[in-house]
Structures are given as C-alpha cells and as structure tokens.
Amino acid sequence: MTKSMTKIEKSDAEWRQSLSPEAYRVLREHGTERAGTSPLNQEKRKGMFACAGCGKALFASDTKFESGTGWPSFWAPVSEEAVGTSEDRSWFMRRTEVHCADCGGHLGHVFPDGPQPTGLRYCMNGAALSFKPDEKA
Numbered sequence: 001m002t003k004s005m006t007k008i009e010k011s012d013a014e015w016r017q018s019l020s021p022e023a024y025r026v027l028r029e030h031g032t033e034r035a036g037t038s039p040l041n042q043e044k045r046k047g048m049f050a051c052a053g054c055g056k057a058l059f060a061s062d063t064k065f066e067s068g069t070g071w072p073s074f075w076a077p078v079s080e081e082a083v084g085t086s087e088d089r090s091w092f093m094r095r096t097e098v099h100c101a102d103c104g105g106h107l108g109h110v111f112p113d114g115p116q117p118t119g120l121r122y123c124m125n126g127a128a129l130s131f132k133p134d135e136k137a
C-alpha cells in the first residue's frame with residue numbers, strides 16, 4: 001500500500017515562509033495537532049478539503065464522517081492519485097501514514113476501522129488541510 005511521487009519541491013525556508021507555524025510543524029515535520037482543536041472538525045458544508053501546503057484536492061465533503069477521534073475523518077480520498085502512503089513505525093506503533101501526493105506533506109494516518117463502503121478511516125490533521133465550499137452551496 002506504499003506509493004509516493006512528490007511533484008512539488010521547495011526548500012525548508014520556502015515551506016516555512018508559505019505555511020503557518022502549525023501547518024509547517026504538521027506538514028513538514030510530521031507533527032500531530034491536539035485532538036479537537038481544528039475548526040474543520042465542525043465543517044459540515046459541501047465542498048473540497050485540500051492540502052494546506054499546495055492546494056491539491058484531497059477529500060470531498062461527502063466522504064467526511066464523525067469518527068469521535070477529534071480529527072477530521074474521511075472514508076476515502078477524492079482519487080487514488082490524491083494521496084500517498086508509507087509505513088510509520090514511530091511511537092512504538094505500526095501505522096500507515098498518509099501524505100499529499102503532490103508536495104509530500106504529512107496529513108495524518110489511515111486505519112482499517114472506518115465506515116463502509118471502504119472500511120477505512122483517513123484520520124487527518126486539520127492544520128494540514130484547507131476547505132473550499134462549493135459555490136452552489
């Protein structure tokens with residue numbers, strides 16, 4: 001399940017200049033925001049969740065669900081090409097890390113305990129995402 005093909009490359013200084021300190025910590029240093037702190041947890045409008053680093057569309061609002069974890073959760077990315085995955089063995093655990101396929105930014109992790117139709121829970125850091133509501137909404 002590991003795939004990665006980063007298309008956007010910037011220097012560390014360029015990333016620091018273009019991101020907020022919290023987004024930089026999460027996206028570039030593989031950080032995790034505190035549970036329940038992201039305003040995107042409460043986002044219920046129709047729209048698209050994108051990478052806060054490069055703007056790539058990642059998750060459609062109709063795949064978002066309330067997981068009870070304190071982080072925005074989705075049952076599928078917008079396409080197979082939207083995200084990449086890799087094995088994460090930090091914190092004495094074995095997890096699957098999810099990152100933006102275009103800029104390589106750390107988004108969160110995917111777990112096999114989500115709802116149907118996929119059974120997956122993409123547990124994402126809100127600091128790694130931006131939200132664009134549908135213009136029709």
